Amino acid sequence: MGRLARWAVVFMCVCASVVVPASVVVGDAGAATVQVCPSGCAFSEIAPAITAASSGDTIQVGAGTYAGGFTIDKSVQLVGAGAGRTIISGGGPVITIGQIFAASEPTVSVDGVTITGGVTRSSPESVPCKGKADVWAAGGGIEVPPSTDFSGGGCNDFGGGAAVTITNSAITGNRVAPSDSVPFPPCGGCPVGWAFGGGIDTSGSLTLTNTTVSDNLVGSAADTATTARFADGGGVFSGRGDMTISNSQISGNQVAISPHGVIADAGGIAFSVDTNGTPVAGGRFTMSNSSVSGNHATVISDFGFGLVPSGAVHLKGGTQSVSVTNSTISDNVATITGSFGFTGADTGGFRADVCPPAPCTLANDTISGNSVHASASSGFVEGRSGAGEVGGTLTNDRITGNSVDVSNADGDARAIGGASVFDSGTITNSVISNNRIHAAAPLGAVDVRGGALNVFGPTMLRNSTISGTTVSVGGASGSARGGGIFDGVNPDGPPGGPLALQNSNLIGNVLSGSTGISLHGGGLYIESNPLTLINSLIANNLPDQCFGC
Numbered sequence: 001m002g003r004l005a006r007w008a009v010v011f012m013c014v015c016a017s018v019v020v021p022a023s024v025v026v027g028d029a030g031a032a033t034v035q036v037c038p039s040g041c042a043f044s045e046i047a048p049a050i051t052a053a054s055s056g057d058t059i060q061v062g063a064g065t066y067a068g069g070f071t072i073d074k075s076v077q078l079v080g081a082g083a084g085r086t087i088i089s090g091g092g093p094v095i096t097i098g099q100i101f102a103a104s105e106p107t108v109s110v111d112g113v114t115i116t117g118g119v120t121r122s123s124p125e126s127v128p129c130k131g132k133a134d135v136w137a138a139g140g141g142i143e144v145p146p147s148t149d150f151s152g153g154g155c156n157d158f159g160g161g162a163a164v165t166i167t168n169s170a171i172t173g174n175r176v177a178p179s180d181s182v183p184f185p186p187c188g189g190c191p192v193g194w195a196f197g198g199g200i201d202t203s204g205s206l207t208l209t210n211t212t213v214s215d216n217l218v219g220s221a222a223d224t225a226t227t228a229r230f231a232d233g234g235g236v237f238s239g240r241g242d243m244t245i246s247n248s249q250i251s252g253n254q255v256a257i258s259p260h261g262v263i264a265d266a267g268g269i270a271f272s273v274d275t276n277g278t279p280v281a282g283g284r285f286t287m288s289n290s291s292v293s294g295n296h297a298t299v300i301s302d303f304g305f306g307l308v309p310s311g312a313v314h315l316k317g318g319t320q321s322v323s324v325t326n327s328t329i330s331d332n333v334a335t336i337t338g339s340f341g342f343t344g345a346d347t348g349g350f351r352a353d354v355c356p357p358a359p360c361t362l363a364n365d366t367i368s369g370n371s372v373h374a375s376a377s378s379g380f381v382e383g384r385s386g387a388g389e390v391g392g393t394l395t396n397d398r399i400t401g402n403s404v405d406v407s408n409a410d411g412d413a414r415a416i417g418g419a420s421v422f423d424s425g426t427i428t429n430s431v432i433s434n435n436r437i438h439a440a441a442p443l444g445a446v447d448v449r450g451g452a453l454n455v456f457g458p459t460m461l462r463n464s465t466i467s468g469t470t471v472s473v474g475g476a477s478g479s480a481r482g483g484g485i486f487d488g489v490n491p492d493g494p495p496g497g498p499l500a501l502q503n504s505n506l507i508g509n510v511l512s513g514s515t516g517i518s519l520h521g522g523g524l525y526i527e528s529n530p531l532t533l534i535n536s537l538i539a540n541n542l543p544d545q546c547f548g549c
Helices: 046-052 126-130
Strands: 005-009 023-027 033-036 058-061 064-067 070-072 077-079 086-089 095-097 107-111 114-116 136-138 142-144 147-149 163-167 170-172 182-184 190-196 200-202 206-209 212-214 217-219 228-232 236-238 241-246 249-251 254-257 263-265 269-271 282-288 291-293 296-301 305-308 313-315 321-325 328-330 333-338 342-345 350-352 360-363 366-368 371-376 379-384 388-395 398-400 403-408 411-416 420-428 431-433 436-449 453-455 459-462 465-467 470-481 485-487 499-502 505-507 510-513 517-520 524-526 531-534 537-539
Touching: 033 046, 046 058, 046 064, 046 070, 126 136, 142 163, 190 217, 206 236, 217 228, 228 254, 236 241, 254 263, 263 296, 296 305, 305 333, 333 342, 342 371, 371 379, 379 403, 403 411, 510 517
Parallel strands: 033 058, 058 077, 064 086, 070 095, 077 107, 086 114, 095 142, 107 163, 114 170, 136 190, 142 200, 163 206, 170 212, 190 228, 200 236, 206 241, 212 249, 217 254, 228 263, 236 269, 241 282, 249 291, 254 296, 263 305, 269 313, 282 321, 291 328, 296 333, 305 342, 313 350, 321 360, 328 366, 333 371, 342 379, 350 388, 360 388, 366 398, 371 403, 379 411, 388 420, 398 431, 403 436, 411 436, 420 453, 420 459, 431 465, 436 470, 453 485, 459 499, 465 505, 470 510, 470 517, 485 524, 499 531, 505 537
Antiparallel strands: 005 023, 182 190
């Protein structure tokens, strides 16, 4: 006998005057389409339709607004009538996909819906990770928990979660904020909570196509009390698997902690494969024809240590490869305000800690208008990398109009890489222009290095231009070095590396400072590293062209 298959098709009312009754057809192949609509269908809400469906089925959801707060624990397709017509709202998260510690996780696709209004105050990971509920919160819109703990120890040793594909959809207006805390020894037992993934938190592979992730929030909000001191991934947080983003927008998301913040990271996207050394499948980050714009990461800290690693995108942990093409990363902001101790903000736009050693390619991208703002009333403050921190191969990229602003009322200040800290590789056919650093420490020392690039390893520029950088410095003492490029010894990094310019230009970069600030290398500052110049020009820089050449 042939394989017995079920065709159960429940037709939705297409017009107000006609209702087609449910029918069941048995055939040789196929799966069920379970239909949901406000009236005239077998189901008027999504949750019971999922219960009735089997793996392989399609859940067809008509126009309307439906209650969130449900779980998809089988491999199905959830298909709406379009992001502007099918709204899934409420819950915390709105949709959970898979179950924590399941032996196997589903493969799920979501198409043509808006997921909104989620307020998540806890996570299935809170008890196993922190020993208490409501301390660890994750996934305002979509939560994909990890699978079986395959190693038997540690919060980072869980297995990967469900594989999820989201197309033609919007994940917007969701929040994550823990409602409880545990004592944190480094601050004398102060209450601490953790928050992740305002729009999406995933422990599995994620694909976003023609989708918007916008205006989601992790951490503090005026109407949401929270104990969070650590927060990550305003739009998306991914801790396992691959992430593929195409023709999509990640915009207006926030990670914010106030007034007791410690670390807020990645207003747009946080991606890692953090497994305490245990191999896990995945770890490839790919983004094409997409934009990451207007995202913010903000900390106000009274802790004595505060850090914003990235305002927009942070690729970290065990990321295996990075590819970003034909995309825009713009107008993202990293901001931190501290009162004492160490205060730092590292990247406004795109940060890839893994490049190198992982293979990383950025091509035909624009990274513009991103900014870092770091201020303190005392202690030590640092700001770096308005555009980003990355290495590898950059081709046909425009890095323009990014900035770093650092100030300290009663202490020292450092600013590094107005455009980028570049960690080894090749920049080809690219323009790095009109980036800016401003640093002020009226009672302390100021250290500024690399108005456009601070080179952390062997670097070549081919057919590229660095121009129009402005660096302005004020302080009781200190220095500004390398208006265009700094290639020397950094206190917290490798000692630069061989630098080569081929058919490239360093032109029109300017260092300026108050009395007591030494200025060296308006175009290039190089220290104890080989320099190769081939058909290249260093000209019209102030106060000098090159120091150490």
